[in-house]
Amino acid sequence: MAASAVVRRLSSAPLRDHRLLRPFSSTGSESTITVETSVPFTGHKINPPSRSVETTPVELLSFFRDMSLMRRMEIAADSLYKSKLIRGFCHLYDGQESIAIGLEAAITKKDAIITAYRDHCICLGRGGTLVESFAELMGRRAGCSKGKGGSMHFYKKESGFFGGHGIVGAQVPLGCGLAFAQKYLKEGTVSFALYGDGAANQGQLFEALNISALWDLPAILVCENNHYGMGTAEWRSSKSPAYYKRGDYVPGLKVDGMDVLAVKQASKFAKEYALKNGPIILEMDTYRYHGHSMSDPGSTYRTRDEISGVRQERDPIERIRKLLLSHEIATVSDLKDIEKEVRREVEEAIAQAKENLMPDPSELFTNVYVKGFGVESFGADRKEVKAILP
Amino acid sequence: MIHQNILLLLLPSHHIAFGAQAKVSPFSPCQANHRLVAFFPHRLRSSLSRPIALASFDSEILQEGLNRVLPAGSVLPKKYSTSAKEITVREALNSALDEEMSADPKVFLMGEEVGEYQGAYKISKGLLEKYGPERVLDTPITEAGFAGIGVGAAYYGLRPIVEFMTFNFSMQAIDHIINSAAKSNYMSAGQISVPIVFRGPNGAAAGVGAQHSQCFGAWYAHVPGLKVLTPYSSEDARGLLKAAIRDPDPVVFLENELLYGESFPVSAEALDSSFCLPIGKAKIEREGKDVTITAFSKMVGYALQAADVLSTEGISAEVINLRSIRPLDRATINASVRKTNRLITVEEGFPQHGVGAEICMSVVEESFEYLDAPVERIAGADVPMPYAANLERMAVPQVDDIVRAAKRACYRAVPLAAAA
Numbered sequence: 139m140a141a142s143a144v145v146r147r148l149s150s151a152p153l154r155d156h157r158l159l160r161p162f163s164s165t166g167s168e169s170t171i172t173v174e175t176s177v178p179f180t181g182h183k184i185n186p187p188s189r190s191v192e193t194t195p196v197e198l199l200s201f202f203r204d205m206s207l208m209r210r211m212e213i214a215a216d217s218l219y220k221s222k223l224i225r226g227f228c229h230l231y232d233g234q235e236s237i238a239i240g241l242e243a244a245i246t247k248k249d250a251i252i253t254a255y256r257d258h259c260i261c262l263g264r265g266g267t268l269v270e271s272f273a274e275l276m277g278r279r280a281g282c283s284k285g286k287g288g289s290m291h292f293y294k295k296e297s298g299f300f301g302g303h304g305i306v307g308a309q310v311p312l313g314c315g316l317a318f319a320q321k322y323l324k325e326g327t328v329s330f331a332l333y334g335d336g337a338a339n340q341g342q343l344f345e346a347l348n349i350s351a352l353w354d355l356p357a358i359l360v361c362e363n364n365h366y367g368m369g370t371a372e373w374r375s376s377k378s379p380a381y382y383k384r385g386d387y388v389p390g391l392k393v394d395g396m397d398v399l400a401v402k403q404a405s406k407f408a409k410e411y412a413l414k415n416g417p418i419i420l421e422m423d424t425y426r427y428h429g430h431s432m433s434d435p436g437s438t439y440r441t442r443d444e445i446s447g448v449r450q451e452r453d454p455i456e457r458i459r460k461l462l463l464s465h466e467i468a469t470v471s472d473l474k475d476i477e478k479e480v481r482r483e484v485e486e487a488i489a490q491a492k493e494n495l496m497p498d499p500s501e502l503f504t505n506v507y508v509k510g511f512g513v514e515s516f517g518a519d520r521k522e523v524k525a526i527l528p
Numbered sequence: 529m530i531h532q533n534i535l536l537l538l539l540p541s542h543h544i545a546f547g548a549q550a551k552v553s554p555f556s557p558c559q560a561n562h563r564l565v566a567f568f569p570h571r572l573r574s575s576l577s578r579p580i581a582l583a584s585f586d587s588e589i590l591q592e593g594l595n596r597v598l599p600a601g602s603v604l605p606k607k608y609s610t611s612a613k614e615i616t617v618r619e620a621l622n623s624a625l626d627e628e629m630s631a632d633p634k635v636f637l638m639g640e641e642v643g644e645y646q647g648a649y650k651i652s653k654g655l656l657e658k659y660g661p662e663r664v665l666d667t668p669i670t671e672a673g674f675a676g677i678g679v680g681a682a683y684y685g686l687r688p689i690v691e692f693m694t695f696n697f698s699m700q701a702i703d704h705i706i707n708s709a710a711k712s713n714y715m716s717a718g719q720i721s722v723p724i725v726f727r728g729p730n731g732a733a734a735g736v737g738a739q740h741s742q743c744f745g746a747w748y749a750h751v752p753g754l755k756v757l758t759p760y761s762s763e764d765a766r767g768l769l770k771a772a773i774r775d776p777d778p779v780v781f782l783e784n785e786l787l788y789g790e791s792f793p794v795s796a797e798a799l800d801s802s803f804c805l806p807i808g809k810a811k812i813e814r815e816g817k818d819v820t821i822t823a824f825s826k827m828v829g830y831a832l833q834a835a836d837v838l839s840t841e842g843i844s845a846e847v848i849n850l851r852s853i854r855p856l857d858r859a860t861i862n863a864s865v866r867k868t869n870r871l872i873t874v875e876e877g878f879p880q881h882g883v884g885a886e887i888c889m890s891v892v893e894e895s896f897e898y899l900d901a902p903v904e905r906i907a908g909a910d911v912p913m914p915y916a917a918n919l920e921r922m923a924v925p926q927v928d929d930i931v932r933a934a935k936r937a938c939y940r941a942v943p944l945a946a947a948a
Contacts, residue, residue: 250684252680283715283716283717283719284717285717286714286715286717287715287716287717291715291716293715293716293719293720294719295683295716295719295720300680300683300684300720301712301715301716301720302715302716303707303708304707305703305707305708308676308703308704308707308708310676311672311673311674311675311676311677311679311680311704312676312677312679312680312683312704312708313680314673314676314677314680315676315677315678315679315680315681315682315683315684316680316681316683316684317680318677318680318681318686319680319681319683319684319685319686320684322636322662322681322686323684323685323686341672342670342672342673342676344673345668345670345672345673345674345676346673346676346677348668348670348673349667349668349670349673349674349677352668353665501717504717504718505713505714505716505717505718506713506714506752506753507713507753507755507776507777508713508718508721508723508776508777509775509776509777511806511807511808511855513808513855514855514858515752520893521893
């Protein structure tokens with residue numbers, strides 16, 4: 139991807155407000171670096187792309203910053219949940235940031251993404267702001283869904299993010315529907331439907347995949363295999379945990395999901411494939427450090443050694459840090475500064491979100507319909523609380 | 529009432545009709561230099577004292593006649609006749625689908641057998657040929673999959689019509705109807721609207737047994753965010769389906785297989801391609817003053833028959849065709865009950881937690897003092913639908929049941945049946 143394009147995205151997206159602290163002379167920002175992915179891709183009924191990925195220093199720095207921002211956001215959400223400012227469900231994505239970022243690096247905002255409930259970072263990647271995210275988590279009116287959705291229902295339709303869904307597996311047919319519409323309208327774009335290893339066994343996924351293959355829809359199914367469906371390890375839930383092969387007649391690719399460059403390469407490859415040939419499955423081998431949700435400690439079904447092992451060997455942010463240091467794109471203190479800046483940004487956003495008000499009581503009755511025809515709606519005691527739906 | 533039967537030939541220049549002679553502007557019918565030819569059916573000739581001629585035409589009759597043929601604001605109808613034209617519900621639905629697909633390229637139809645088979649009940653006949661396989665899509669037998677794909681397409685901005693071969697199969701896709709479609713506009717605070725129509729036959733057919741006979745009106749009408757429509761006549765079918773397709777919210781459109789072949793008279797206005805019925809408004813099919821009977825879908829026909837029977841016994845029943853069970857037209861129902869003071873609710877579905885229960889409660893809340901008798905409820909039997917014809921007859925409301933309930937509400941003594 140051209141460095142200039144990356145720089146343009148860097149400056150326009152609210153997520154990326156980075157300014158280099160000092161110019162670096164060793165590598166100009168225009169120069170391309172070729173990096174090998176951690177492992178080669180494995181294909182099912184398809185020739186996998188090369189494991190050599192082109193990138194630039196600017197892009198690598200943006201990866202580092204953006205993933206650090208996502209990491210910090212999720213950790214902050216953990217504390218907010220524990221201090222009871224976030225209620226209900228809260229499913230955290232830390233460990234999986236490379237999927238959100240790698241995907242964004244390969245596509246445009248005209249492409250569509252839909253995912254399940256582990257959606258905070260995907261929304262951020264699609265252009266959601268920190269304030270919008272924290273406000274939504276805390277149920278405030280500045281939230282991306284005006285406080286009416288909550289953690290599992292973030293949306294950003296104008297930049298191609300269609301949610302945020304609470305029902306495991308439902309997002310896959312919906313994603314294939316988005317692809318259907320893109321094909322119907324001849325837009326030349328694709329849809330990514332993200333789901334987990336737990337959802338991979340859902341019948342409706344295969345129903346939608348069958349139709350997508352029959353009708354050659356530009357749908358890309360991305361299995362974020364973090365190896366645990368809530369508390370059930372993949373070997374206990376799936377007879378065949380080779381999710382990239384489950385499409386049978388639909389080709390698949392197995393990707394190291396914790397290598398952001400591998401994700402980028404695979405996503406780019408998948409987009410080109412889907413536009414010409416129809417659906418393809420990407421299995422991202424990834425890991426979540428938190429439990430399934432905030433009510434799950436995440437340590438009853440896996441060992442702490444496993445978790446810390448992955449953190450040491452495969453952490454996506456650390457991988458990029460090593461790359462940046464080894465290619466002398468930034469120094470240790472540069473990167474520490476970025477992290478400090480990111481932390482500050484997150485804290486500011488939380489402060490702003492905390493001050494934001496809860497939705498007005500009248501919002502209980504808004505958006506039930508687009509067109510309500512003046513129909514009545516009722517509160518718990520309908521003689522007390524009634525509203526007209528506009 | 530001559531004006532109801534006059535065939536007025538109002539001729540835009542490009543139309544040719546019986547014995548027409550000149551152009552007439554509909555809004556200035558009596559200009560002396562225009563000639564109007566009025567064509568009377570033979571049965572009315574005897575009631576006329578003189579033939580209608582040119583400028584001596586009585587403008588009042590003509591104006592009334594025009595008002596019937598051209599309701600304010602509508603387009604000049606292309607065809608109209610003395611006896612109202614009759615079309616079947618099937619033709620009504622087919623023409624509605626055709627017109628809406630023609631008007632908006634974002635509308636498409638998807639379901640099992642809707643394309644090459646011409647529709648399991650021939651509702652989508654001819655549409656594949658006319659609009660092509662990109663807009664009329666035969667799906668595999670995977671309701672969860674294709675309903676989800678339909679909802680996803682609606683998220684993106686298309687206007688899908690998803691057909692279920694019967695609504696019994698919609699249960700396989702009900703998560704998408706409710707969680708993916710109905711609630712999305714609310715959860716996203718207006719970002720994601722879902723302009724989708726789920727349609728298909730609902731309720732009992734004949735002899736199809738327990739798994740193919742359930743009425744889902746109460747289930748879907750339970751959910752905020754959905755609109756649930758239940759047409760009865762051909763006019764209902766046309767007007768409500770067109771309204772549903774144009775509506776920006778998810779609509780569940782409950783048809784009835786046994787009504788597909790029934791013919792109903794339709795007005796010229798209803799045949800016009802811009803015709804639309806309002807969602808959320810019931811229709812008073814028959815006015816009365818002694819008892820109100822509410823019904824929807826096929827039961828409207830039964831209620832009308834019951835009203836005929838009741839009128840021979842001196843009870844004047846007002847029959848309300850609900851047309852829309854979500855939103856429910858509480859205003860019309862309550863106004864009627866305040867007039868008649870007695871209410872029978874009729875539905876084909878299971879009685880517990882049914883549509884009638886909601887109507888009864890609405891009336892108790894808003895018009896309690898007006899009730900002179902307890903609200904009566906006629907519904908399907910509280911059992912899965914049996915196959916044997918005699919048992920099936922007992923499992924579905926019959927005209928007798930409605931008559932008996934009306935009489936009870938009017939305190940006409942009816943001996944209680946011994947418990948079965």
